[in-house]
Amino acid sequence: DTEVTQTPKHLVMGMTNKKSLKCEQHMGHRAMYWYKQKAKKPPELMFVYSYEKLSINESVPSRFSPECPNSSLLNLHLHALQPEDSALYLCASSRIRRTGSTEAFFGQGTRLTVV
């Protein structure tokens, strides 16, 4: 089972709303990631969690708040977003090995529209 499940698949939110994106994997991967992808652009890394600890934060605005409650779950809490934050948000996971991380497996993403 090489599946990463993201919910919801689509989300429309106002600029004053608070919402959360959820991601789950059951592959035993100990690294989990959030990427943001604008239309016709490549994914850009936002956060990396390794062994449930935040290891990389790519200078993301504080209106995005990640959380890793356990080794299978990854959340992204959203608050006071701007219309330019509208994008596809992709979650991914990978193993961590002595020879380095392996390939990341991605979910189908959440298409977020901020109005």
Next chain:
Amino acid sequence: AQKVTQAQTEISVVEKEDVTLDCVYETRDTTYYLFWYKQPPSGELVFLIRRNSFDEQNEISGRYSWNFQKSTSSFNFTITASQVVDSAVYFCALSEISETSGSRLTFGEGTQLTVNP
């Protein structure tokens, strides 16, 4: 800093043609991973292949093959006998090797491949 360049923005072929997608990368790391991912219109990034920087052996997997040349920093990807279902955006990506943490993927801009019947 790491950088991945995919010079081909769009490629259009007729079914059953072979197609090669080009990728050139820059990194100061001596060891790293290279990947190809496929992104169909549904949005999910699908892992296709991975190559370690210390293994330049080129391989074939079904209709996919790749040509990794460290001397020219290139990692090209070929689809043999293309099919309509191969139509997607293809991303080349580079990551450092970390023993203790997850690693950041640096993606190229992507190549839109359209396979026409």
